[in-house]
Amino acid sequence: MSIRKTKIGRRAFIKNTSLAGGGLILGFSILNSCSTEKEKSMAVKEMPEEWFEMNAYLKIGDNGLVTIMAPNPEFGQGVITAMPMIVADELDVNWQDVIVEQANFNAEDYGWQFTGGSQGIRRRWEGLRLAGATAKAMLVAAAAKTWNVPASEISVAEGILTHEQTGKKAGFGELASIAATMEVPEEVPLKNVKDFTIIGTSKKSVENKKIVTGKPLFGLDYQYEGALVAMVEHPPAFGLQLKSYNDESVRAMSGIVDVFKIKTLEDGFKRGYFDTNAFTDLLVIVGKNTWEVMNAKKAMKAEWEPIADSKYLMDQFGTEVEVEVPGGLESTTDHYAKMKEMASRASTVMRQDGDPEKVFRNADNVIERSYSCPFLAHNCMEPMNFFANVTDEGAHLAGPLQAPGLTETTVAARLGIPVEKVEIELTRMGGGFGRRAYGHYAVEAALISQQVKAPVKLIYTREDDMTFGIYRPSYYATYRAALDENNELIAFHVNAGGVPESPLFPNRFPAGTVEHYLAEQWAIKSNITIGAFRAPRSNFMAGAEQAFLDEVAEAAGKDPIDFRLELLEKAKNNPVGEENEYDPDRLAGVLKLVREKSDWDTPKPGVSRGVSAYFCHNSYAAHVLDIVMEGDRPVVQNVVCAIDCGIVINPDAAANMAEGAIIDGVGNAMYGVLSFKDGKPEQTNFDTYRMIRHTEAPKQVEVHFVQNEVDPTGLGEPPFPPVFGALANALYKATGRRYYHQPFNADHSELLG
Amino acid sequence: MANYILNINGKRLEVEVDPSTPLLWVLRDHLKLVGTKFGCGMAQCGACTVHIDDTAVRSCVLPVSSVAESKITNIEGLSADGDHPVQQAWMEVDVPQCGYCQAGQIMTAAALLKQNPNPTEEEIESAMNGNICRCGTYLRIKKAVQIAAGKTS
Numbered sequence: 013m014s015i016r017k018t019k020i021g022r023r024a025f026i027k028n029t030s031l032a033g034g035g036l037i038l039g040f041s042i043l044n045s046c047s048t049e050k051e052k053s054m055a056v057k058e059m060p061e062e063w064f065e066m067n068a069y070l071k072i073g074d075n076g077l078v079t080i081m082a083p084n085p086e087f088g089q090g091v092i093t094a095m096p097m098i099v100a101d102e103l104d105v106n107w108q109d110v111i112v113e114q115a116n117f118n119a120e121d122y123g124w125q126f127t128g129g130s131q132g133i134r135r136r137w138e139g140l141r142l143a144g145a146t147a148k149a150m151l152v153a154a155a156a157k158t159w160n161v162p163a164s165e166i167s168v169a170e171g172i173l174t175h176e177q178t179g180k181k182a183g184f185g186e187l188a189s190i191a192a193t194m195e196v197p198e199e200v201p202l203k204n205v206k207d208f209t210i211i212g213t214s215k216k217s218v219e220n221k222k223i224v225t226g227k228p229l230f231g232l233d234y235q236y237e238g239a240l241v242a243m244v245e246h247p248p249a250f251g252l253q254l255k256s257y258n259d260e261s262v263r264a265m266s267g268i269v270d271v272f273k274i275k276t277l278e279d280g281f282k283r284g285y286f287d288t289n290a291f292t293d294l295l296v297i298v299g300k301n302t303w304e305v306m307n308a309k310k311a312m313k314a315e316w317e318p319i320a321d322s323k324y325l326m327d328q329f330g331t332e333v334e335v336e337v338p339g340g341l342e343s344t345t346d347h348y349a350k351m352k353e354m355a356s357r358a359s360t361v362m363r364q365d366g367d368p369e370k371v372f373r374n375a376d377n378v379i380e381r382s383y384s385c386p387f388l389a390h391n392c393m394e395p396m397n398f399f400a401n402v403t404d405e406g407a408h409l410a411g412p413l414q415a416p417g418l419t420e421t422t423v424a425a426r427l428g429i430p431v432e433k434v435e436i437e438l439t440r441m442g443g444g445f446g447r448r449a450y451g452h453y454a455v456e457a458a459l460i461s462q463q464v465k466a467p468v469k470l471i472y473t474r475e476d477d478m479t480f481g482i483y484r485p486s487y488y489a490t491y492r493a494a495l496d497e498n499n500e501l502i503a504f505h506v507n508a509g510g511v512p513e514s515p516l517f518p519n520r521f522p523a524g525t526v527e528h529y530l531a532e533q534w535a536i537k538s539n540i541t542i543g544a545f546r547a548p549r550s551n552f553m554a555g556a557e558q559a560f561l562d563e564v565a566e567a568a569g570k571d572p573i574d575f576r577l578e579l580l581e582k583a584k585n586n587p588v589g590e591e592n593e594y595d596p597d598r599l600a601g602v603l604k605l606v607r608e609k610s611d612w613d614t615p616k617p618g619v620s621r622g623v624s625a626y627f628c629h630n631s632y633a634a635h636v637l638d639i640v641m642e643g644d645r646p647v648v649q650n651v652v653c654a655i656d657c658g659i660v661i662n663p664d665a666a667a668n669m670a671e672g673a674i675i676d677g678v679g680n681a682m683y684g685v686l687s688f689k690d691g692k693p694e695q696t697n698f699d700t701y702r703m704i705r706h707t708e709a710p711k712q713v714e715v716h717f718v719q720n721e722v723d724p725t726g727l728g729e730p731p732f733p734p735v736f737g738a739l740a741n742a743l744y745k746a747t748g749r750r751y752y753h754q755p756f757n758a759d760h761s762e763l764l765g
Numbered sequence: 766m767a768n769y770i771l772n773i774n775g776k777r778l779e780v781e782v783d784p785s786t787p788l789l790w791v792l793r794d795h796l797k798l799v800g801t802k803f804g805c806g807m808a809q810c811g812a813c814t815v816h817i818d819d820t821a822v823r824s825c826v827l828p829v830s831s832v833a834e835s836k837i838t839n840i841e842g843l844s845a846d847g848d849h850p851v852q853q854a855w856m857e858v859d860v861p862q863c864g865y866c867q868a869g870q871i872m873t874a875a876a877l878l879k880q881n882p883n884p885t886e887e888e889i890e891s892a893m894n895g896n897i898c899r900c901g902t903y904l905r906i907k908k909a910v911q912i913a914a915g916k917t918s
Contacts, residue, residue, distance in 0.1 A: 088863030224802070232799070443863045
């Protein structure tokens with residue numbers, strides 16, 4: 013047990029006055045998620061007559077039911093279940109008695125409601141525990157006052173307060189009205205890890221029942237009386253802008269209400285970090301239903317013209333940056349030619365240890381290899397969409413957003429109203445992967461509603477979604493390694509860049525393990541917009557680095573796991589430099605666990621295995637991937653995965669996310685590509701953009717978590733990047749060929765030579 | 766514009782729409798049955814899968830004029846209370862991540878089991894191949910179909 017000051021999240025604990033009634037319950041009871049008769053019979057509580065608010069995160073009903081608010085937006089990572097589990101555990105309530113409600117955007121109560129960067133659980137861990145523990149302390153204080161006994165003699169378990177000495181007992185519901193009037197304690201005890209009763213046990217998603225029965229959950233399902241449907245038309249290519257349009261025939265089409273232009277961001281507007289947008293001038297078609305608007309959109313006649321070179325200002329969380337946007341119509345072939353040229357030059361040195369060039373000159377064996385990846389589209393299954401109703405009173409918005417706080421700022425600025433007048437409901441997201449941090453579509457919906465003076469639902473077609481930009485960038489990296497006569501790694505060099513950013517992490521493994529080390533980077537400007545995509549930059553670097561190390565280990569005649577462990581031993585005992593980001597023990601830990609669980613040291617006939625390990629987003633993941641050749645088709649038979657992300661809140665849901673990350677990784681490594689010709693994306697829907705499907709998924713995935721008591725770190729991203737390396741290394745064993753350029757199923761030799 | 770009386774989830778529902786309107790948008794916009802999802806609009810992803818006389822079809826490319834006499838079932842009509850064996854298995858395996866594609870996956874799986882109550886692993890993969898899951902829940906989907914097969918056969 014540890015004592016913590018409650019000032020973290022204190023603002024959320026101020027509202028402790030009791031609320032009568034409690035209002036409409038919009039949330040989803042665990043009662044509703046019961047899948048078996050047995051579970052249903054266990055869930056006997058009806059809705060209470062009165063709710064008592066303990067703090068912004070939870071209220072207790074007069075019958076002991078507890079409503080817990082899920083603060084962060086949900087996009088499939090499971091926080092709508094996992095976050096309330098943390099609160100419930102410290103509260104000591106029975107999970108069967110918990111109702112979960114998705115909080116709307118409310119910075120005053122919930123702070124930074126951001127889904128991304130694998131930071132949700134990590135950043136909320138202490139605050140959520142305090143929310144539960146504080147309410148429990150207030151219930152205990154209420155019992156102590158009512159029974160006139162010392163608070164220290166009262167025990168709590170599964171929603172029941174007990175005073176053993178006098179035999180007094182009461183459920184949370186009986187004391188909730190008094191507890192809600194108690195002082196918020198200055199400090200509260202938090203549980204020891206061994207005393208958790210809910211954290212670490214697998215709970216099914218509280219929204220399963222709604223999902224499998226097709227209840228409205230997503231932004232696209234949002235219903236509002238009298239809402240119109242809007243669609244936008246953006247330029248067909250990056251490097252073009254709207255010149256003119258003719259809406260005469262379109263206006264006459266059935267169901268069409270209005271056609272006009274909007275400007276999502278005014279020229280000179282200082283953009284926020286997530287205001288990325290190549291297409292700020294849009295044509296808008298508003299009508300009565302989706303099909304009619306879709307047809308009008310197809311019939312719309314517009315002329316486009318080239319953009320000139322331009323610049324805009326961006327506020328990168330307090331630092332003002334000037335971003336240059338070149339004109340021109342870009343093509344993938346030109347991107348690769350330029351990247352290859354840039355990679356051959358000396359670049360900006362980001363880290364140097366020792367004298368790498370001298371060591372490379374005199375080394376017995378130097379290995380040099382280059383790797384690349386294309387742009388990728390996020391392709392969330394639910395296309396971008398948003399609801400907006402802008403009136404004189406303010407703006408009411410609803411839809412799928414990862415970073416509602418930053419979108420709210422832009423919406424308010426663009427509508428010219430104070431942020432207090434912008435209200436954002438957070439719907440469940442049909443995927444995100446980084447894409448929905450960029451909320452231009454919410455701003456567009458707000459501007460359209462303002463213009464037509466009506467509630468509006470903006471819907472992107474799949475083609476709009478795939479061709480609007482905000483992609484995973486295209487990257488290129490060249491690695492060099494020097495071995496001495498004893499096959500020891502004596503120098504390491506990485507030179508990485510991309511369009512339009514570098515993917516380099518200069519202080520990650522193997523930095524710190526080699527005396528002579530050089531990390532350089534470069535970038536090529538582009539008008540194609542990019543954005544965070546599941547494990548930004550890591551999603552390329554991990555694959556390149558781990559495939560390269562496999563080749564170096566082979567050249568050194570060492571087992572690839574032994575080779576990495578030897579380097580990590582050096583990083584632990586005698587690290588080079590002081591900036592190394594990773595913990596060598598924890599990185600070695602996942603390698604050792606995956607070695608054991610995959611039985612790596614016992615070769616399996618007919619099975620080709622690749623290993624990979626990576627640190628990112630504060631967590632560690634290692635995979636062993638098995639390929640079996642069926643004719644000349646490689647089949648991923650099994651992937652064994654070991655992850656160290658500290659304490660795991662909801663293990664089976666966590667395993668689900670890791671399984672998904674692995675399948676996502678295999679899919680993008682094998683097939684993922686978004687290419688350009690004259691500024692135009694060459695893939696526009698799932699007929700041309702190849703997504704991994706059932707028959708191509710690994711046949712089996714086993715997920716193992718390192719058991720420790722470290723505070724939880726990220727999980728959504730860390731298992732994704734190392735898949736690319738494990739797959740490349742297994743493919744080499746299976747085919748005898750090294751795969752350097754993604755996607756692996758395409759032959760890029762004509763581009764890269 | 767034309768008038769249609771559709772047989773959807775056991776009810777007769779009347780709509781007045783353009784005959785070319787895909788069934789998907791009739792369900793979503795006109796009947797507010799939003800359980801059926803829009804994913805691609807060209808029968809490539811399976812998010813819009815519904816049953817027409819017990820066969821899985823992509824409602825995003827199916828004009829309403831072609832289904833007027835058929836028995837249409839969408840996810841909201843698959844069972845009265847979410848207790849279809851496939852829905853039960855989906856919850857038991859805790860299949861969904863984001864959940865957006867799952868209505869389509871469930872409808873494809875339910876149609877498969879109707880025609881083939883004991884599919885092999887390969888038959889499941891092949892029948893489900895037209896349904897994309899961006900979150901990568903394919904292995905859990907397969908497991909849930911196997912569990913449901915045990916209960917329906």
